[in-house]
Amino acid sequence: MTTNLKYADVEVGTKLPALSVPIQRLNLIKYAGASGDFNIIHWNERFATSVGLPNVIAHGMFTMASAIRVVTDWAGDPGSVIEYGVRFTRPVPVPDDGVGALLEISGEVTELLDAHRVRVTLTVSSAGQTVLGKAQAVVQLA
Amino acid sequence: MALNPNFIGRTYPSSEPYLVGREKIREFASATCDFNPAYHDIAAAQGLGYRDLVAPPTFAFTVVFASSRLVVMDPDLGLDYTKVVHGEESFVYSRPVVAGDELVVTNTIENIRAAAGNDMITVKSSVSTTSGELVVVTTMVIVARGTDSQ
Numbered sequence: 001m002t003t004n005l006k007y008a009d010v011e012v013g014t015k016l017p018a019l020s021v022p023i024q025r026l027n028l029i030k031y032a033g034a035s036g037d038f039n040i041i042h043w044n045e046r047f048a049t050s051v052g053l054p055n056v057i058a059h060g061m062f063t064m065a066s067a068i069r070v071v072t073d074w075a076g077d078p079g080s081v082i083e084y085g086v087r088f089t090r091p092v093p094v095p096d097d098g099v100g101a102l103l104e105i106s107g108e109v110t111e112l113l114d115a116h117r118v119r120v121t122l123t124v125s126s127a128g129q130t131v132l133g134k135a136q137a138v139v140q141l142a
Numbered sequence: 143m144a145l146n147p148n149f150i151g152r153t154y155p156s157s158e159p160y161l162v163g164r165e166k167i168r169e170f171a172s173a174t175c176d177f178n179p180a181y182h183d184i185a186a187a188q189g190l191g192y193r194d195l196v197a198p199p200t201f202a203f204t205v206v207f208a209s210s211r212l213v214v215m216d217p218d219l220g221l222d223y224t225k226v227v228h229g230e231e232s233f234v235y236s237r238p239v240v241a242g243d244e245l246v247v248t249n250t251i252e253n254i255r256a257a258a259g260n261d262m263i264t265v266k267s268s269v270s271t272t273s274g275e276l277v278v279v280t281t282m283v284i285v286a287r288g289t290d291s292q
Contacts, residue, residue, distance in 0.1 A: 034169045061228070066174055076178075082234070087230045088231075
């Protein structure tokens with residue numbers, strides 16, 4: 001674990017660089033293959049709408065994987081992430097309209113912990129609505 | 143509730159070993175457009191002190207997901223998989239997953255409860271190497287919608 005970020009250099013309120021992640025159907029197809037989650041609601045619009053969804057929706061775990069990039073891009077070493085948890089509060093529809101969806105991710109240090117660790121709270125939204133709740137990571141700093 | 147509460151505390155047998163491959167790590171990271179060098183470049187990962195490529199933090203879920211079918215498909219539990227959505231997910235790491243790890247997963251049903259007409263089931267999964275080193279513990283809450291009305 002060799003992040004260059006120093007515990008002494010952050011405080012409650014320190015903001016992490018924000019990230020925007022565009023999502024198109026191709027991203028979901030790739031994620032299905034990479035993760036092994038081939039649930040039909042993530043790639044078939046006919047099926048997704050037949051079970052009451054507005055459209056094909058992104059895998060919750062795709063959104064979770066995208067959100068932690070704000071922390072791993074900041075810390076550099078992915079092993080700095082000691083804990084990470086989220087609630088999936090709202091689906092992210094990904095229409096096949098050439099535009100898709102956009103995830104807006106920001107993070108902020110919300111607690112200083114022992115042993116040079118900090119808690120980061122992530123805010124993740126799409127189309128102006130929050131899609132993850134209680135999205136928090138514990139990060140080991142130097 | 144529709145689910146059998148006697149399943150709280152049940153632990154399922156360890157999964158078959160999952161060998162974490164470099165190309166699977168690269169594929170997973172690329173699928174999330176994540177080009178952190180530690181996921182792609184062996185020298186970069188080794189420069190951070192790791193033996194081989196590091197897996198992204200949520201990669202462990204793909205290992206757990208494969209093994210959790212034992213639980214969600216258990217006919218005696220009574221889960222209707224067509225009504226299941228992912229409610230919550232969390233990871234507590236002892237260390238990151240690294241290419242070359244051979245991982246086994248032990249799943250335990252930690253809780254089953256009814257809330258707002260849905261059944262919620264909490265599955266805790268311990269991910270260890272085949273030599274017994276604990277790597278990560280994940281907790282998944284899955285929600286089975288609308289089972290009260292049946």
